[in-house]
Amino acid sequence: MRSPQPRRRRDAALPCGGPGDLRTRGLVSFLDVLTWAAAAYWAAAIALLIISVVATVLQPRIAEKRARRRDQPPVSIVLPVKLLDADFERTQESVFAQHYPRFDVTASAVDTDSPAARKMRELFARHPETPSRLLASTAHFAASPKVDNLYAPFMQAENDVILMKDANVLLEPDALAEHLRQLNDDVGLVCAIPYCAGLDNFAAHVEAAIINGPHARILFLASCLGQGHGIGKIMLFRRSDFLRAGGFDAISHTVGEDNALAKAMRRIGQRPVFSHRAVRQELGARRFLDVYQRQLRWFVIRRNDELLSFVAEPICQAFPALVAGALAAPLIGMAPVSGFAATFGFWFTLETLLSMAKGWQLSYAAPAVFVIREAMMLAVWVNAWMTDRVVWAKDKVHARVAAQPAPPAHEEG
Template sequence: MSFTQVAALFCLAATVLNLTGLAIAALRLRRPRGLLAVSPAAPAVTIIRPLCRINNYERETLASTFALDYPNYEILFCVEDADDPVVGLVHGLMAAHPKVRAELLIGQDRRTANPKLNNCLKAWEVAGHGWVIMADSNVLMPRDYVQRMMARWRDDTGLVCSMPIGSHPGNFWAELECAFLNTFQARWQYVGESLGQGFAQGKSMLMRRDVVEAGGGLLRALGAELAEDAAFTKLVRAAGLHVHLVDMPFEQPLGRRRVQEVWSRQARWAMLRRLTFPVMFVPELLTGAFFPIVAGIYAAWQADLNVAMVAVGLAGLWFGGEILLARRAGWHVSSRLLLACALRDCLLPALWLVAWLRQDYVWRGNAVKVQPVMAEELD
């Protein structure tokens, strides 16, 4: 078999795999038809929201926690520094909603290498209910947020989660973040779940305390990894359970983004995936359209075909399919999204290389070294 034939077959196989993934995600996603009703047997829930500074749309996302259509829940906000500007915002929201049980917990607890987990430990220790949701501060919660999480719990469930779906982008770099979050990362998470290989995403996670405690407890089980979602994935699989995803993910309003913000976040996530699931991370080099389209162009050139038409046709299949998925799901679509998807796929190989070459990153002022955590460090 000639190199040209290999290139053509690779292009064809990768394109078919991409379209199959888009189709699986489209079939798996289910847009809600109105608010989900609350079950008469709905259990009490603790919602833990770690805070650090004020993000875009912070008031709207935190205020959504107080407007849930759920009969029995408490909110535990966590922040390390009493001088953090988000403290005043939370106090104002708590004063405006006195009927909702909410508490702001302040203090540092540096017992693991994961800054976010450290921030949540104080809430875990005082949570009043057996069902717990951990949700990042930039998640916009619909009124039936808890019901939609609970609706995905099954007998074989160890965790229900939702990846973030970027919305309200304020500039092109936020469009690029939408391209990463929505039709790329969210799509492949649904594909993984459909194949019985669901994995956690730390934006919104519903869990039961007894499952976590059986896996070693929050400190030892989750502190054993730099990323709490990777730790949860391993904990759940070790228990013979599964990670399930909500039928329709929740929004993360973006606002304006700087290119460095988007790059740093994606590089950090790539480094953590490389550290926690290295075997699964290796094939990520070949994800995206960059290599398949280059291979298709080469094969077309060698076969004396119209290279421009082949390139346009392949781009239409790859990126047009993503636009169709976004429209079906009701996610953000704009004229700039096609360009953002193309730029994203050009960046994927560079992100893959960075994940292997870099050993540290800075997350919200915390310097983190990308290395395995020893069990004795958590004692």
């Protein structure tokens, strides 16, 4: 009796390389490419993080070597005024405490009877030794209300050298003298990198984590590499250069007037630079909506004026690197969750150590601040692709419009 033959498996009869096998191999190849791409992205993001942290520590010494100016010409300090915030009196009065031989102060406001304007008059009366005045701003030609407000004081300034300061910036007594050292013959614009202080609530800590974190690090790195950009917390320049670069017609088309001014100066061969001295920006208590709207305005400005840097901006943020770390972790035998956690811990620790080294304010809720910051920055970046409507000092404006020509100087009183 013939012994039964073993039953052949059906799948053994199927030819190799069928549609299912091809799909599997294609999926494996795609995952391999994705894993290696994630590893490359992770390495680039971590390298940029480390380099920018080092640059933030070294920038004051590197930039100070470029500060060659020694004379102290008379300066007109310009203060655009709108809202009376909690720290308004302290920050604006810091102007009058400057250890500088000759300067005058001009404030400008649309409403010269507003609470902020009345407070400026009190400060003027408190410091009669400093020539000062308040101008009514009536110009209406620019995309930015701030540019309209700056027209009168810029055009009527007593001196050629002008320092513009935002209302929430606190100047140290030697700030004017130190910033002026950077205004060399080949420099047309001196700005200072801001850092946030006076943080009174959780939302303020989130905004500080954005400004003191990726934003500041990249600006400090740019400065170390000899690059400068327009940052409008303070702007120091010569009016003669400003007019030669196109004056208000060169900056009136955008709410990013600081960046537009930097570009205008480059066109006439005058470099924008960052000072070796950072400036303290007082935040106080913030609302999350206001923080979001401010960040959206700055992101939209960068999208309009610096598209390449805007597109690359996520590489400065932690969240994409966390995802990349999770995807790349299997390459070194780690679980994805371990890669995510390790990247989170490294990024957070390095930024925390940097804040401690710089003396910047921290919170016990820093891990939660870090998480909310990353979520907000990603949401703002996505939103910035889809809008040109932004908020400036509680007013909704279009980030980029066809501005009218600037009026003749004599029309603004």
